[in-house]
Amino acid sequence: MKTTRFSKQRELVLKTVQTHLVHPTAQEIYGLTREVDPTISMGTVYRNLNLLAEQGKILRIKVPGGADRYDGTIRPHNHAVCTRCGMVMDYDFNFEALSEQLATSGFKCEELNMTVRGTCKECLSKA
Amino acid sequence: MKTTRFSKQRELVLKTVQTHLVHPTAQEIYGLTREVDPTISMGTVYRNLNLLAEQGKILRIKVPGGADRYDGTIRPHNHAVCTRCGMVMDYDFNFEALSEQLATSGFKCEELNMTVRGTCKECLSKA
DNA sequence: CTAGGTGCAAAGCGTTTGCTCGGGG
DNA sequence: CCCCGAGCAAACGCTTTGCACCTAG
Numbered sequence: 182m183k184t185t186r187f188s189k190q191r192e193l194v195l196k197t198v199q200t201h202l203v204h205p206t207a208q209e210i211y212g213l214t215r216e217v218d219p220t221i222s223m224g225t226v227y228r229n230l231n232l233l234a235e236q237g238k239i240l241r242i243k244v245p246g247g248a249d250r251y252d253g254t255i256r257p258h259n260h261a262v263c264t265r266c267g268m269v270m271d272y273d274f275n276f277e278a279l280s281e282q283l284a285t286s287g288f289k290c291e292e293l294n295m296t297v298r299g300t301c302k303e304c305l306s307k308a
Numbered sequence: 309m310k311t312t313r314f315s316k317q318r319e320l321v322l323k324t325v326q327t328h329l330v331h332p333t334a335q336e337i338y339g340l341t342r343e344v345d346p347t348i349s350m351g352t353v354y355r356n357l358n359l360l361a362e363q364g365k366i367l368r369i370k371v372p373g374g375a376d377r378y379d380g381t382i383r384p385h386n387h388a389v390c391t392r393c394g395m396v397m398d399y400d401f402n403f404e405a406l407s408e409q410l411a412t413s414g415f416k417c418e419e420l421n422m423t424v425r426g427t428c429k430e431c432l433s434k435a
Numbered sequence: 436c437t438a439g440g441t442g443c444a445a446a447g448c449g450t451t452t453g454c455t456c457g458g459g460g
Numbered sequence: 461c462c463c464c465g466a467g468c469a470a471a472c473g474c475t476t477t478g479c480a481c482c483t484a485g
Contacts, residue, residue, distance in 0.1 A: 243372030287429030
């Protein structure tokens with residue numbers, strides 16, 4: 182039986198993800214945690230991000246062709262990434278309709294990774 | 309001005325993607341092309357896959373947390389990946405509704421990368 | 436002739452992992 | 461006192477890139 186034991190490093194990683202609402206990458210989280218605990222290592226950050234994501238305490242956003250990002254908001258939702266400034270915006274999407282559509286082909290949906298790429302409001306107004 | 313010049317290696321890469329309908333990865337394409345031309349290099353395969361995808365002659369499927377796959381079918385469509393056997397299934401999805409939804413937030417959709425992960429018909433029947 | 440393409444190998448990037456030591460329970 | 465977790469660095473998987481040579485036009 183595998184128990185999960187308390188560690189201040191893990192707490193720090195969790196808190197960092199929950200506090201920074203900009204969908205930080207693992208490297209960014211590493212930098213941020215380092216400001217608090219200058220001895221924490223990359224390996225620890227990655228291990229804890231994986232563990233926390235597995236436990237459902239944080240959300241992993243898989244960005245195609247880029248580093249994964251992490252989100253303290255647990256409620257299932259999707260992301261729109263701006264190709265100019267890299268901003269990540271949350272949005273809701275009804276997973277049900279798609280799931281039913283695929284069920285007719287015999288495919289059982291378990292996880293949806295949808296990332297929309299485009300231009301955000303800010304960048305549109307600048308252009 | 310940049311012209312695109314003929315090369316037998318590029319033709320081979322294109323043909324390989326168009327012929328193999330299983331959504332091969334770059335590495336698989338490398339292996340397949342090597343059977344025809346044993347001197348072709350990884351670099352050439354990657355360079356040509358990028359070029360062909362840019363020109364819209366093939367489609368790149370970005371698989372979160374895995375190697376990109378390539379598809380000779382140009383018509384926009386999405387993919388369902390089986391977490392057990394890795395099979396990639398095509399499906400259609402109405403991009404319009406989502407695009408309109410995001411437009412209300414001021415976000416301009418340009419590219420949708422949606423990958424559903426789950427279990428395919430085959431694997432479900434085996435389980 | 437010359438710009439674009441190739442082969443090769445090294446580097447890049449994000450991430451994982453083996454090892455040994457430290458500390459929670 | 462046991463074993464999970466941390467720190468460190470090396471390795472990994474996928475992809476890109478610098479360089480010298482080759483070749484289509």
